[in-house]
Amino acid sequence: MASPHPSSEAEPGWIGPAQIAAFAASGTTIHRLFSGPDGWIERLGRDLLVSWNSPGTLPSLLSELEGWRSRLGLAVDRIFLRKRWERGRTSRLTLVSGSRGLPPTATAQENGLSFLLRFDAGESTGFFLDQRENRAFLRKIKPRRLLNLFAYTCSFGVAAASAGACTWNVDLSPRILEWGKENYRLNSLDPSSHWFLARDARAVFPYLSRRRARFDACVIDPPTYAHGRRGADFSLPRDLGELLLGVLPLCEPGAHLLLSTNYRPWRPADLLREAARACHRAGAKLEPLPSPPHPADLPEGSGPATLWLRIFPGHR
Ligand SMILES: C[S@@+](CC[C@H](N)C(=O)[O-])C[C@H]1O[C@@H](n2cnc3c(N)ncnc32)[C@H](O)[C@@H]1O
Missing domain, CATH: 3.40.50.150 (Vaccinia Virus protein VP39)
Structure with a gap:
């Protein structure tokens, strides 16, 4: 149950490879990947959830994410988007990448414990x-x-x-x-x-x-x-x-x-x-x-x- 420590390798806003490795060593696949002024990205096992405030800066974030993901070789099945600029009007998550044919649930780990996540249950996936x-x-x-x-x-x-x-x-x-x-x-x-x-x-x-x-x-x-x-x-x-x-x-x-x-x-x-x-x-x-x-x-x-x-x- 070791806590991963911040890595000096992390680029501003993104966690770095050392930190990803520390999460892997502690059996954790649920964590933040990125935090910035317009929102944040969470890794939920093999899926990612982007919580974003502004449609204008979303395309550049997604292309940065793609470069970062392939540099780190992180396996990702789907990317979901929580449109925070639509809060109050819709609570649904939008699938922006990956197959619609996959089940709406997934499991992911924290310190070796597994948790069921849902991507069709409104804004929350079931885990804080x-x-x-x-x-x-x-x-x-x-x-x-x-x-x-x-x-x-x-x-x-x-x-x-x-x-x-x-x-x-x-x-x-x-x-x-x-x-x-x-x-x-x-x-x-x-x-x-x-x-x-x-x-x-x-x-x-x-x-x-x-x-x-x-x-x-x-x-x-x-x-x-x-x-x-x-x-x-x-x-x-x-x-x-x-x-x-x-x-x-x-x-x-x-x-x-x-x-x-x-x-x-x-x-x-x-x-x-x-x-x-x-x-x-x-x-x-x-x-x-x-x-x-x-x-x-x-x-x-x-x-x-x-x-x-x-x-x-x-x-x-
Ligand atoms: C913020 S979540 C709690 C998060 C949880 N402790 C965790 O870490 O996963 C709030 C929960 O409170 C429940 N809730 C709201 N009002 C309640 C009440 N009066 N009594 C009991 N539960 C309530 C909701 O159904 C919801 O599941």
Whole structure:
């Protein structure tokens, strides 16, 4: 699970051959290839996804990509495009190169774990590569029981389960959790030994308390805003405190808690403020942990704001 280090060979914007080799050595085929002012390119196994802001600069990017790809000898089946200039009007990915006859799914690897990707499920392919270092840290601490709120396709659940944890994945969408189960199967992890709860994360705590569930690791990685059932919309700045008050009593002493958000105004200090406030109300103590390294393929300042804490319930 070695983290690839930035390479001095990298051209501006593109990762270099040494970094590609480091990813290969760690069993990782999902990573950024390019980051620039107009967008970025991700490698997703044998497919590439170009997320681009401007139609004007796209042709030159694609020809640069072709030169770069053939210099490095990288095998590519398809190139998909996310037209960010059409955001809000369409969420479909466009195939710009490769055969239409290939299946709409593919698998790719991160640190030796496999994940199912879909190219026909709207803007998202089912995997957030910017959480790589947090998943690696979760595997390293080898939790026994993980609570994974806003689980999506259960990448944190798979990471913890691969290190021996029993995992509880909670997401509003039963369809997304089925995709999560598929990710468990892909890694020879039996979903029937884990929990997949299709519920509102804010309403799951009484159920977990009744079952006397306790966790030595929790992940809270919510969207900034999401429509909910029967008008119960989720808003991160409004609802994070309530979520923390639900999670804290379920934490074992010294439990690891990951907070993560893409809400732009918030930095890790804002997450710490919310956690400190909730701990004060719940009579718990917290200890912030040093952040895992920033992913070597992402520019500084990009990606979610994240914070790892240890929680000690029952302390003032
Ligand atoms: C940003 S994704 C989470 C990413 C995930 N942690 C990962 O790293 O792959 C947001 C997820 O929250 C779910 N969601 C939205 N509102 C929810 C709610 N009130 N309760 C539970 N899940 C919710 C969505 O269905 C979606 O799967």
